[in-house]
Amino acid sequence: MYLYLTFLLLFPLAGAIIQLACLPLGGYRPPRRLAEAVACLASFGALAMAVLAFAAGHGGTFHLVLRKWLTLPGFTSEMSLLYDPQAALMGLMVTLVAFLVHLYSVPFMRKEEGWLRYFFLLNLFLFSMLVIVLADDLLFLFLGWEGVGFCSYALIGFWYQEPANCRAGRKAFLVTRIGDAALLTALALLFSRLGTLSLSGINLQVAGLPPHLVELTGYLLLVAAMAKSAQMPLQVWLPDAMAGPTPVSALIHAATMVTAGVYLLIRFLPLLTLAPRVMLTLAAVGAVTALLGAASALAQRDIKRVLAYSTISHVGFMFLGLGAGDMGGALFHLLVHGFFKSLLFLGAGCLIMLLDGEHDIFRMGGKLRRCHPALFWTFAAGIVSLAGVPPASGFFSKGEILAAVFQQSGIGYRFLLVLALAAVLLSSLYGFRLLLIVFFGQPAPGAPQDVKRPPPFLMVAVLYPLALLALTSGLLNLPSSTWLSGYLGSPAPQPGWIMNSLDTLLVLGGLGLAWLSYGPADRLGLRNPLSLGALHGPLLSGFGLDRLYLTCVARPYRVLADLLWRGVDERLVHRGLLAPGYFLSWCGQILRRASTGLLSTGLQGLLLGAAAIFCLLALRWWS
């Protein structure tokens, strides 16, 4: 077990280090094939180790110490791992998706420069995420948490020649930093009270903590997860993160970045369950985000932004499930979402590549379906799963979350259930809107015409296993045979027939509505995106949160920075330091006149000085 887990971490790290070692060589570049092979092998090794560890684990919990890391008086930090069923499943999903994304990146990066940097960051990204998944020591976890943030920053701004991409990268980094600060505060709080940073230790002792402290820590963790997982109102970085290469988007959304927040909360669930108010807030954040994210996705024209808002919305579902106390459901939805969202992103990447970088769904058009049926069917599988049409996996994971919310008593959860059901309807609506416009619509005039070239083999090949998983991973936790919940040891709430039929009705309603408004029939005339009415603007811009942050946070900050720079630094500090300098210089100017360079001046000075000394001596002799 020790071996498997060590190598699970070491494979991607070794891959990253090998690529990094080649980076500064400058003139010498390793052959492209070699870099690709190293990166793919590293991720494949991680996948193999994850499978082996899963097989060897048998659902048990293992606590391993790799090595001592920091030892200070009164404080030790170890590189320790906590391998429990959640970590096992998460590790499997992360490595599987990452491996497929690595494979997909090989043809994707063929025509790009900077592939060495790309594969280095990709491997490092995987490593950091695996650290989050496996770490027991929270400082070690924080290392991975920051590593994920850094890699996402570097990969979102991968094409750094475009200033917009760099801005998007910076934005992602800065917004998630809010969460990092909250997480660090929570860790400090826990350490100061419990004297340990071990996750398993904290979860054992947490019952002895005073309730208000538990609540405070819970809120801090919630903020951390909200920033990382792009929940309202900190979701603003995720749509802009689409500036990165498409496989990176797939990785960020499905496996390595956005899910880290949910996973963190899953890890801390024993603490969170002690604070019911935090749980309710968590569920509320999730439900509101699920609804608003889905509504925003409805207004987008950029295929990647639709998917980004869809991620925000679905991660909201996971938060909701977690807030309702159903850890199994949240993790189930996380896995399922990982499969179908990476499938959709990778499929979208194929489409964008075929259309020479066209992102606008209204300019894609129906030819794609006839020329590339493989792309169409895999994409449709992803959409069906996303919308949660009954036999597909999304139906079961979402159904379990809804059932969990349904079982919670209290008026708050009832209200959230309504929000979630509306989000289910919208989810199906925007999902099928995307499918219908991209594959059935008439392309706008001036759209790229040459779409017949087949996409690279490998890029399509990785879509099949993902499509299969997106459709069938619901089998993990069917309402009748709940393998997953049993494995996790978390009871699965049973969605009754009312819940199921309501869910199905809403999904089919969304499908029908999408068919009527965006399908070939086009009866309601909603094709014009303005028909969303006055809502369209706010939905498109993500409710103007960007502008709000710019005016309320960025502008005062800038004014303050300007004041500190011009006012305090330049006027006060700078001039204050210059004043003594000027005084000394003025003294020098005066004394300079004494130095005439003439012999006589020197002699006069000598004489006067000698006379003065003699006078002094004479005075002392007399007195």
Add this chain to the structure above:
Amino acid sequence: MIVPFGHVLILAALLFLLGACCAVARRQLLMILIGVEIMLNAAALAFVAAALHWGRAEGQIFALFIIAVAAAEVAVGLALIVAARQRTGSTRADDFNRLRG
């Protein structure tokens, strides 16, 4: 000793002052050098008088030293004046002010 010791010292002091005034006030390099010579000799006179007054030989030895030092000083000083004259064509002290700040 016929002349009182105090008188000789006063004479030496007057000579020293005269030499100093000469060195400070004159602008010719040569005259400055002469002023310095006079100051040295005033000191030598005081040493000799002191040696006589206390009946000890060190003062006279010092006077000999001073004569030797004065000879060396004159040799170097005159050589410098000659060199300065060859370079600039002037022996006025005020013409040499390149060290002005």
